[in-house]
Amino acid sequence: MRGAAVIGSLVLLLLLSACSGGEDSAAADSKPSAANALAAGVVAPAKVEVIAGITGCKAEIRVDAEELREGLCHTKSGDYLITTFPEDRYQQTWLETAGMYGGKYLIGSRWVVAAKPEELERFQRQLGGTIRQLRGTGPTPSKS
Template identity: 30%
Template sequence: MWCAQTSERVWRGRVLAALVTAAVLAVAGCGAGPGAPEAGGHGHGGQPRPDDAANTMPSEPMTVEALATAVGCQTSSPQHGSDFRQANCSGTGEKLVLLDFDTAKGQREWVDMSKAYGGVYLVGNRWTVSGNSRDYMLALQARLGGAIEQDTHGS
């Protein structure tokens, strides 16, 4: 009986050690799953990639009006959804839609659903800019922060 209890304790200790190690590596960003950054933590040569969400997410949410000012466009009156406000943005030469969200969960659901329709999304802290040009969104990202997302299955 002593032997069975000892081996069970050893086994539990090893499992616990493996779980702790996995958690530490995950928090440290050492996982190498699909789409993981290359060595150096950011991509080529250790330089931050423009669409690296961890390095570009602003700490404060932005309203549709603040986004319009930052983008330099005129907006229509915001339309209200269940968890968001949305306005078209004109005057930039690009067709953009600006959104602000009440909750991060509502934003994630909206972005995930919308990606099925195509387009490029600049996703920040409870705000999103939707457009069609990845290059234009990369330029906006340099000013606003956020992460670039788009559906890669059908395009």
């Protein structure tokens, strides 16, 4: 059951990270404050709800399992996923699995944010972490 939840989360994550909207997020892109970054660091590994609050949303918890918690945020600039892990090994397993599909993610201490690339840069200023491009290793569509 847990495996299915993790797989389902990854599929949803990939769908959200592959979609891009045309909305202008400049209005939503407020300057980061030292308090935001400090808050993210003090609580690391942070809870989904804490990260969501710093980024300006109230997360809807989608997965609450031993290996991870995942929340979905809905905002004007787009939807994004916040995933937290109780141990580094769970985060590493998640990253290896997500790496099969590729995509860009903001990665911190036992947390990952999946969003549109321009949003990841804003979140990085608020939360810290590192933006990483994971390379896909799955099948590629063939030309007909």
